[in-house]
Amino acid sequence: MSLIFSATTLERCLEKASNELKVPKECLEYTIITQKNTFFKKKVEIEISEVNEKDNLISDKELSNKEQEAHKGIKVKDGEIIIENLDYESNETAIIHPCNGIKLLINGEECISKTAVTALDNIEVEYVTKESSRKIDITTSEDKMEAYITINYFPECSFELVDKLCCRELKLETKKKKVAYPPKYTYDEILIILRENNIVYGLLNDKIKEISEKQGVDRELIAQGDKVIEDIPDTVKVFFESDKKKTLKDENAKIDYRNMYSISNISSGEVLAEKIEGVQGKDGKNIFGNEIKKKTAKKINIKIGSGCKLEENKVISTIEGRPSCKSGVYSVNKTYELKDVDIKTGNVDFIGDVEISGSIKSGTQVKAGNSVTVRKNVEEATIIASGQVSISANVLNSKISAGANDIDKKKHLEILKQYDSIIESLISYTQQIKEKNVLGNNQSDGEIIKILIESKFKSIPRLSMLIVSFEKNNSSTDNDMINFIRKKIMGLGPIKIKKYSELYELKNMLINEIEILEEEIVIPVDVYMDYAQDSTIEASGSVFITGKGQYVSKITALNNIEFTQTGAVCRGGILHAKDEIKLKTIGSIAGVLTRVEVSKKGCITADIAYQNTVFCFGEKQITLDVASKNVKAYLGKDGMIVVDKFLL
Template sequence: MSVKYYKGDSLEKCINQAVEELKISKDELKYTVVEKKGFFKKTYVISVEASDEETVKTEETNTLGENDGSVWVNNGKIFVKNAAHNGRPPVVIPSEGMILMVNGEEVKRQMEVKGNDDIECIIDKTQAKRYLNVKITDDKIEAYVDVEYKPETLYKLKDVEKRNKLLLEKEVLEENYPDKFTEEEIKQELSNLGVKYGIIQENISKAVEGTKGALLIAKGVEKIDDTDDEIKYLFKSSAVKTNDDSLNDRVDYKNMNSIDSVEKGAIIAEHIPGETGQDGIDVYGNKIPKIQGKRKPLKTGKGCIPKGENAVMSLVNGKPSTRNGVLSVNEVHEVTGDVDIKNGNVKFVGDVNITGDVQEGMVVEAGNNVTISKNINGAKVRADGNVYIKGNIIASNVTAGGADVIVQRRIKDLSLLKETLKNIELALNEIKDHKLLGTEKQDGEIIKLLIDSKFRTILRTCIQIINDYSYDESNGQSNGIVNFIKQKLIGLGPLSIKHVSEFDVLLQKIDEKLDSLNKEAIIPVVVEIAYSQDSTVSSSGDVIITGNGEYVSNISAYNSIQFTDERAIARGGTLTAGNQIRCKTVGSSAGVTTVLQVEKTGNIWASTVYQNTRLIVGTREFVVDMPCRELHAYLDKEGDLAVDKFNL
C-alpha cells in the first residue's frame, strides 16, 4: 500500500481529485482529513491509501526511457527485456487471484525481474457449483425454491504492451456451467422435505433455469374461520341485561333501566347468521382446522314470537329484555301514586313502575323489573328482574332475582353442609387414631360430641336446608337429604350412626342436588337503592347503594355490594357478598358491630373502618380493634386472612 495526498480549498474538491486520479467511485474511496487550516480561506488536505494496483495504474509507465528495462504480456506469456546502463529495471506486480512464481519462489508484492528469470503465473479458477434450497414459511402454507448456478471460470493473463512496471491482470478465457437440475430432482427434494400438496408445476419448469431469488413452488390452502352469529337488537338501550359474564364489568348499572318501550308488531331483534369458513391444507398435506363460529339461535319468551327464520316480533306493547339468552317483551304496569291499602297489592308478570311510595304491609311482585320513585316502609318487594328504589327502605324486605336468590342460598348451604361433614369425619378419625376418647366410644357418640362442641353451626345450616326443601316438596320431589338430616344429625339422631361411612350416602345425595341446582340458570340482577334501615335486601347479582348507606340491615348479593357515595356509611347489620364488598365508612366511633362477609375468593375494601367491625373471608375472621383507613381484606396464597390497612 502507498499513501497519496490531495489538496484543495474544499473537501469536495479533494475527493474529486482522488477519484479522478485513482479511477474509482466516491463510495470506494477511503480517506482521512489530515489538515484543515485557514480563517478567511480554508485549505483541506486528505490522505488516501492506494493499493499497488491503483498506484501502477496512475503512473505513466507507458513512457520508457532508452535504457529502461521493459516487461509485457503477449498471448498469455510474460516477456522481459533487461535494462541497459543506468536504466530502470523492469518490475512485475501480481494482482489478486493469481500466484506469481519467479525462479521457483512466490512473489506477493512487486519484484524486479530479468530476461533469464523463470517466471510463471498460476491463475486461480472457480469451481462450477449449483444450489437448490427450499424454504417453507412458518405457517406451512407456502414453499419457495431458490436455484442458482455458478460456472467454472478459466482465466488467462491479459495481454499488455511494454512498460517498465507491469501489473499483471487476468481475463476470462472460458466459462463452463454445471448441469442443470432436472424437474425430477426438484420434485425429489420437495418429497424429501415432505412437501406434497399444492405443488406448482409451471414454476418447477421455471426453476430448472435458475430463479434469481425465491420462487413460489407450492402453495397450500389458508383456513378461513367461521364468523360468529350475531343477535342485533332493534331497540335502544344503554345496557341490555345479559347473562354474559364478560360484559359485567362494562355494564352501567345505574342506567340498566333505560330501555325504550316497543309497540305491538314491532321487529325487536334480528338474527344474523355467521358465515361458514373452510379448513385449510398446508404444503405437507395436513388439515388446518378452522375455528368454529359461535351459534346464537334466537330464543323467544313471553310477549314475542319468531318472525320468519331470523327475526323476533313483539306481541304486546312493553319493554324488551334478555335473560339467559331468551328475548321477552314485558308489559309495563304503571301505578300512579302510592301502593297502599286503598289500591291493594301489586302482582304483575312484566315490569312494574310505581311513582309514589310502597306503604306498610303492602306487597309488590313483578315477573321482571320494579322501579319505585319514592320510599318503601314496612313492605315487601320481590322481582325476577332488577329493582330500582330511588328513595329509602325502612323495615322492609326487598328481593331481586326471584327464585335465583333461593337457588344461590341452597347451593351455599348444601356446600357448607358438605364441607362440615367432611371436617367432622376428619376430626373423628383423628380422635380414634390417637384414642383421645378411649376405644369403646362408637362413631355416633363421637359425632354427637363433635356437633355439640366444635361444629354447632351445622344445626343452623340443617334447619335452613329443611326450610328450603319446601320448594322441592311443592314440585313433588323426594327429600332424602331432609330425611337423613332429621334422623341422623338433629337432636339425638347422631347416636343412631353406627359408622361414619353412613355420611357417604348423604354426601352423594348432596352432590346430586348441587349438580341439579348448578344447572339452573342464575341470572345476575341488580338492586339499586339510596338508603336501607332495619331491612333485608337480597340480590342474585349486585346491590348498589347510591345514597347515605345502610343502618342495621341484612344485605346479601351473589356478586358484589357497592357504596357509590363518598359519604355513605355502613353501620350495624350484616353485609354478605360472593365476590366483593366496597364500602366508604364502616361502623362508628361508638363501636357498633358491623359484619362484612365474602366467600374465600372474595375481597373487602373500605375507606374508613371503626373498631368492632367483623371481617369474614371464607371461614377466616378478623375483628378490627382500632379505627383504620384504606382497608383491604382477602385470603393470601397460604389461605390465611390478610388485612392491609393504615391506622387513623
C-alpha cells in the same frame, strides 16, 4: 581519424554518431563545422575528432551493470513464474506475493503470504478451478400456509496468471479464464424437491415455471394454502332498551344511578328483536395438505315467552307491555301499576312488571315475574323479583331479593365447584397413601377414603348435605349424582367403595352438573336503593346504594356492591360480594363492627374506614385497628391480605 555526421539538429547528429560508433554520446568529442538555420532548410554538420576510450569503457561497464540489474528478479511470462539473474552465491532474493485463484508452492510447500525466494528455489503454480454448483432453499411460514423458494447458481471458473515484468517484488495477479454456469433447476426438479419437503398443496405452478427459467431467485412465493374462513355467527338485533342500556348523566358527568334503570314500553305488533342469520365459513388446508378445521359458530335459537310471537326470525309483541330477555327468552310483560301496597290491597303476585308509585307497607309482600319499581319506602315488607328491583327511597326492616331463583342456583354452582375440587384432592391423597402403603395392606380403598373424610376433608359431609338438599328442593332427587353421594359418600357410604377410581365417576357427574347449571343461570339482575336499615338484600347481579348508605343490614351480591353518593355511610352489618365492594365511609368513630366479604380474587376500597372494620377474602380475614383513608384491601401474591391505606 575524423568523421563527419550531418542532420537537421545537433542532437540528431550526436545520436547518429553514437549509434554508428557504438559509443555513448557523452564520450564523443566533436566540432560543429556547418550550421544552417533558414526558413526552408535546417542543417548541422559535426566532425568527430576523438573518442574517449577510457570513458567509453567505463560507460559500457556501467551500462552493462544497469541492464543486468534491470533484468534481475522475478517475472511472469506465459503463465510461468521465472527467476532471472539472481546470484545464488551471494544469496540474492526477490519477494513474491501469492493471490487468489492459484495455489503457490515454493519448494513443495504452499505459500500463503509474501515470501523471499532465491535462484535455487523451485516455484510451482497449481491453478484453482471452482466447480459450478447450484443451491435451492425451501422455507415455510410459521402458520404453514406459505412456502418460499430461494435459488442460487454458482458458475465454474478457472484462472490464469497475468504476465508481469521482471522486478524484485512480484505481486501475482490472476484473471478468470473460463466461466460456465450449472444447468438450471427444471420445473419437474422443483416439484420433486417440494414433495421431498412434504409441500403438496397450493402449488403456484405458473410461478414455478417462471422461476425455472430465471438465473436465481430470492424468497419467491411458490405455494399458498387455503386459509380458514370462520363462520360468521348468528346475531340478534334488539330493538328495545335492556335494563342496563339507558344511562343518564348529570351535570357533573357522574352516572345517574336513579334513572339508570328506566325501561321502555312497547305496543302490540312492534318488533322486539330479529335474528340475523350468520354465514357458514370454510375449512382451510395448509401447504402440507393438512386440513384446518374452522370453529363452528353456535346457532342461535330464539326462544319466546309470553306476550310475543316468532315470525320469520322476528320476535313480535302481541300485547302492550314491557319487553325483556332472560336466558335468551324474549317476552313482553304486562305492567301492574298501583299506588301503595298495604293491608287493603293485600300481597301482590304478578307474572310481569310491578310499578308502585307509593310505598310498600308493613306486613305485605310483592312478588313479580320480572321487575319491581317502588317510588317511595319499603317498610317491614318483602320483595321477591325475578328481574331488577328499583327503590327510590328507603328500605327499612325489609327483605329484598332480585333474581331469587338465580341466587340459589349460583350458590349451588359455587358449592358444586368447591365439592369437585375437594373430590379431586381426595382422589390424589388416596392414591398417594396406597402407593406409599402408609396404612398397610389391610385397609381397603373405601376404608382409606372414610379415614381421609373424617380426618382431612371434614367439609365433605356438610357440602354433601347441601347438594342433596338443593336437588331435593328442586325435585331432582332421582339422579345418578345424588344417588352416588347418598350411597357412597355420606355416613358409612365410603366403605362400599371397592376401588378409589370410582370417585372419578362422581367427578365426571359433578363436571356435567356444573356445565348444565352454568347454562341455566340467568343474566344477573341488580338492586338499586337509596338507603337500607335492618334489612336483608340479595341480588344475582350487583347492589347499588345511591343515597345515604346502609345501617346494620345484610347485603349479598353475586357481582359487586357499590355506594355511589359521596359521604354515603356503611355502618354495621355484613356485606358480601363476589368481585368488588366500593365504599365511601365504613364503620364509625366509636368502632362499630362492620364486616365486608369478597372472594379471594375480589377487592375492597373505601374513602374512609374506621377501626373494627373486618375485611374478609375467602376464609382469611383481617381487622382494621386504626381509622384510615384511601383504603384498598386485596390478597397479595403470597396469599396474605394486603391493606393499602393512609392514617386518617
